[in-house]
Amino acid sequence: MNVSYQIVKEVLVNFLKEETEKTGLKNLVVGLSGGIDSALSAALAVEALGKNRVFAYCLPYKTSSPKSLEDAKKVAGSLDINCEVIDISPYADAYLNVFDHYIGNVRFGNVCARMRMVTLFDLSAAHSALVLGTSNKTELLLGYGTWYGDMASALNPVGDLYKTQVWGLAEYMGIPKEVIEKHPTADLWQDQTDEGELGFSYVEVDKLLFEMIDKRKNTKELIRMGFDEKFIDEVSRRVKANQFKRCLPVIAKVSGRTVGIDFRYSRDWGL
């Protein structure tokens, strides 16, 4: 789990520069939520391409926490990047008002996340840019993100960093302290916090995930290490149950060669 943040930063900056420029595009678009993941992704993007080629957008809904917006602007200010605020309420409400009742927190949260995705992908076309991903490894493994919402992007520099390592790298790179220290939240409804929703802390689950996933320890070995069996079961179940979010859509194989099964090429084919 302990890594050299100097090396990680150098590697991720190189990754962003190479994988953006080889497509022929020069810019990156990022949704700044006020949280640490998007702040870190944006900071890496600035190092890779320069501040004039990173376009940040704050995309609040009318009930989003004003503190989130304030923090997002602080991050943009510290990076000296273009940052525009687009209130997603008009078009989110256009959909939500189709129903004569509140659709519940989860559906509402997912609708907002997907409206933000629509916005960022459209703006990336306007800027001849790629959409920068901000989902970290802990979220990706636990499925704590909206499928085709905040999990959708063109390239993601933090997707192989556990939350613990995101904190570490953010500190190394000088992200504003208040952004690092705040309770992580998707801010999809009032008083929502990641750890409240998950039922455990990032510090605890990262320790387990590192041993389970990176070190490939089995349940017996994890129990011997001191992890609680119920916690192991719950986390294992979540990881497995959310594999669908990490895959392409399932296609039924009928031909001799099927996209996603045996039609196999790299995303960088020809680049």
Add this chain to the structure above:
Amino acid sequence: MLKLMISQFKPYLASPEKNAEKHYQIIEEAVSARCNVVIFPELSLTGYDLRDAVSDVGLDLNSDIIRRIKEYSNYISIVFGFVYEEKPGCFYNAAAYVEQGEILHIHKKVFLPAYGLFDEKRYFSEGSSFSFFDTKFFRGAILICEDALHAESLLHIAENNVDMVFIPAGSPLRGIGESGFYAENVWDYTCGYISTNMTCTVVFANRAGVEEGVIFWGGSRVYKAGGGIECSLPYLNEDKCIVKLDRDNIRQERIKNPLVLKDKLRNFR
């Protein structure tokens, strides 16, 4: 004095023609600099993560690109990586040594990694042997990346008193620790061992660039016989360097430390 250029090359994925043009430019630079040899990394003509594109980029020995490189070898000896279609539909991860207009040797990668992020066994046929070749400058051998990590290839080098081991590589960065990362440590130990205990020069030419999130770390190096590092390229970026190697170094090192087997390998089993 032998003058060698290492090209820490960044290929376009699955584009042999575009990569060939870059090869020609670098070869011409090496010729202008009066180098004797230039070395490119593993699969330098094609890039690494080919998957189904292997069958699109395979070259046989009559291909225009191979012919052109052979012509250049009248001016400088060249080690380069390519997908070798030896027979129709039979593809190897290969590297060739060309000199004075001829292919002196083609090494077909023997140990094809199929673990973790690697899947070479699915796409390539396995080479079946290691051999050496005598050039106008030295006795050479080529080990492609993973080949150098296995004991069988090293026995062959020791038994035949190989002077110069070329390791064209496509080593991906992984396992970042508190200082350094797994792949660089493995390669430093390996090249250090071969150069010291087999008393030969080791040229580790690793590629640069990124393919779908897999980052190739560069860090190409020349290890002199005895283990001293003669030249070291930076990590990650496409780059090149020229090294002058004293051919007497190997002889002196072997007299000082006669670790290389003098007789045929004895079987102690």
